[in-house]
Amino acid sequence: MAGNVLAVTGLHKSFGGLKVIDEVSFDVARGSRTALIGPNGAGKTTIFNLLTGVYPVDAGSVVLAGSDITDIPSKDRVVHGMSRSFQNIRLMPHLSTVENVMLGQHARAHSLGQLLFPLGLVARNRWRAEAEAALAEAGLDSYPGEVVANLPYGVQKRIEVVRAMISRPQLLLLDEPAAGLNDVETRQLQALLEQVSAIGVTILVVEHDMHFVRNLCDHVVVLNFGRKIFEGSPEEVHRSPVVLEAYLGTDEPGSGEGAAGAA
Amino acid sequence: MSGYVEAQLIILCLSVIYAYAIFLPAASGQLNLGAAGFITLGAYASGWLNNADGLGLPMGVGMVLAMLFVGAIGFAISLPILRTRGVYMVLATFAFAEVVSGIAINMEFLGGAAGMPVDAHAPVEIVVAVAVAVVLFCFYFMSTRLGLALRSIHDDENVALLFGVDVRTARVVAFTVGGMLAGLGGAVYGHHYNYVEAQTFNVLLSIYILLYVLLGGTQTAWGPLVGAVFFTVIPEIFRHVAIEMGSDWLADSRFIFFGMFIVLMMVVRPEGVVTRTMQDRCAGFLSGRRGRARRAAE
Ligand SMILES: Nc1ncnc2c1ncn2[C@@H]1O[C@H](COP(=O)(O)OP(=O)(O)OP(=O)(O)O)[C@@H](O)[C@H]1O
Ligand SMILES: [Mg+2]
Numbered sequence: 012m013a014g015n016v017l018a019v020t021g022l023h024k025s026f027g028g029l030k031v032i033d034e035v036s037f038d039v040a041r042g043s044r045t046a047l048i049g050p051n052g053a054g055k056t057t058i059f060n061l062l063t064g065v066y067p068v069d070a071g072s073v074v075l076a077g078s079d080i081t082d083i084p085s086k087d088r089v090v091h092g093m094s095r096s097f098q099n100i101r102l103m104p105h106l107s108t109v110e111n112v113m114l115g116q117h118a119r120a121h122s123l124g125q126l127l128f129p130l131g132l133v134a135r136n137r138w139r140a141e142a143e144a145a146l147a148e149a150g151l152d153s154y155p156g157e158v159v160a161n162l163p164y165g166v167q168k169r170i171e172v173v174r175a176m177i178s179r180p181q182l183l184l185l186d187e188p189a190a191g192l193n194d195v196e197t198r199q200l201q202a203l204l205e206q207v208s209a210i211g212v213t214i215l216v217v218e219h220d221m222h223f224v225r226n227l228c229d230h231v232v233v234l235n236f237g238r239k240i241f242e243g244s245p246e247e248v249h250r251s252p253v254v255l256e257a258y259l260g261t262d263e264p265g266s267g268e269g270a271a272g273a274a
Numbered sequence: 275m276s277g278y279v280e281a282q283l284i285i286l287c288l289s290v291i292y293a294y295a296i297f298l299p300a301a302s303g304q305l306n307l308g309a310a311g312f313i314t315l316g317a318y319a320s321g322w323l324n325n326a327d328g329l330g331l332p333m334g335v336g337m338v339l340a341m342l343f344v345g346a347i348g349f350a351i352s353l354p355i356l357r358t359r360g361v362y363m364v365l366a367t368f369a370f371a372e373v374v375s376g377i378a379i380n381m382e383f384l385g386g387a388a389g390m391p392v393d394a395h396a397p398v399e400i401v402v403a404v405a406v407a408v409v410l411f412c413f414y415f416m417s418t419r420l421g422l423a424l425r426s427i428h429d430d431e432n433v434a435l436l437f438g439v440d441v442r443t444a445r446v447v448a449f450t451v452g453g454m455l456a457g458l459g460g461a462v463y464g465h466h467y468n469y470v471e472a473q474t475f476n477v478l479l480s481i482y483i484l485l486y487v488l489l490g491g492t493q494t495a496w497g498p499l500v501g502a503v504f505f506t507v508i509p510e511i512f513r514h515v516a517i518e519m520g521s522d523w524l525a526d527s528r529f530i531f532f533g534m535f536i537v538l539m540m541v542v543r544p545e546g547v548v549t550r551t552m553q554d555r556c557a558g559f560l561s562g563r564r565g566r567a568r569r570a571a572e
Contacts, residue, residue, distance in 0.1 A: 110425075131416070
């Protein structure tokens, strides 16, 4: 199916007089891998928070897969086909890996019968099996029963992606998934996202690692001080004087590590 | 069974029921210091429904209806109470229990301050059976997807929300079902001792129950069981040791040591005796042993 999976129009958000998002509009094409980049404090995470309803918008609209979700409650958005990961890992520290992933299934299992089904007592059930299979597919099958708080950072980051994916989103929002990962972990993450993309899920990713963005993404939206300053292919972004000026820096364009303020 | 052991067993069973009642909301991060209020309601309601000068219903029917009644009250007060957080919720639930106590004492048809005799007797077998049923129910409840949602809310309610968990409803359910269990505990109490008196269900009881839960641990369904057993049995043992040693002073001051012990526990194990990691280790150990036994049998 062609067209846009997400249409953001005229978004505004202020926090106590500080304008954080200012008239931002962009579309995310279905099946694309779009990056949202910009310096620290540009408003990237805030955009994600507005998309997922963590904060109400001051003005503007968010249309997901044809439905206007601007004003619907946060908890009802996931069923419209959107889920996310977080800049600072927000797995449930006291749940095991597989339980964290099963939380991602919640929106698909909210009938009374499903809510009262003893997932934890019935050793073999389709929800657990599905969660374990998803972990295995992501190369994380060595940790299913372990409490996540004790796992390595890179593993936790990928569990967040698996948890988000198992809600069967049309649009996956990833907030700096590669931050803090070493080269091996970054490649593992990239492979995971290639899989995700191959099954038709659209990816919108916030990322400072420009090398990662160039490898993964086909479209880039650039924010600066809450405004969209540029939009185009990764190559165009690297040639754009405005972007170089505001974010990437003029020497060695696209060297990744050269990105201003890489966190 | 000697009279002493039976009496201790009854206390233990009641503590276990009460602890699970408070555990259910605690597992989703809500602190309920109103256990005594729910227990009072259940004890009086069940007694009155059963008594000849009340409705004269059979004991079992009275207990079930009392539980539903307490559940309805719990549901009604959960709506305002769950708007509060942390220490404010502790105070709100405490205030609820005080109001219930005040009302019970001033109801002439419930015997007022003198208390109310209860007709039907629940023998030790029934008390134990109810306690076992409550424990099994809570293990089941926490293993469901709803239980998973409650544990998620405990860890990070905003993320739970983003994955579609109806946080408010889940909280209301945990609070209400917990209230029902406390009401059931009160009903069992009334029928076992055949007497209810609002003053017995005071704030000290609510505090102890909350302590069982917090010190036992809220991460797994084992926590309240371990907490209640630990904290009803240990002080008793301590008392006996003190008596054996012939020290009245030790016997009388055991609560000082108990109090110090509680403070120590909070320092060294703020997450409670039973944590999720510990449960996993025990389960791993047991299954490993079973596996070895099986291999040895082959
Ligand atoms: N809840 C909030 N209350 C007040 N100010 C906020 C809030 N959330 C974000 N901000 C402010 O909005 C601005 C944009 O923050 P945001 O987190 O969206 O930036 P970002 O582009 O994600 O940056 P980074 O690359 O560092 O993650 C910052 O100045 C931040 O301080
Ligand atoms: Mg951010």
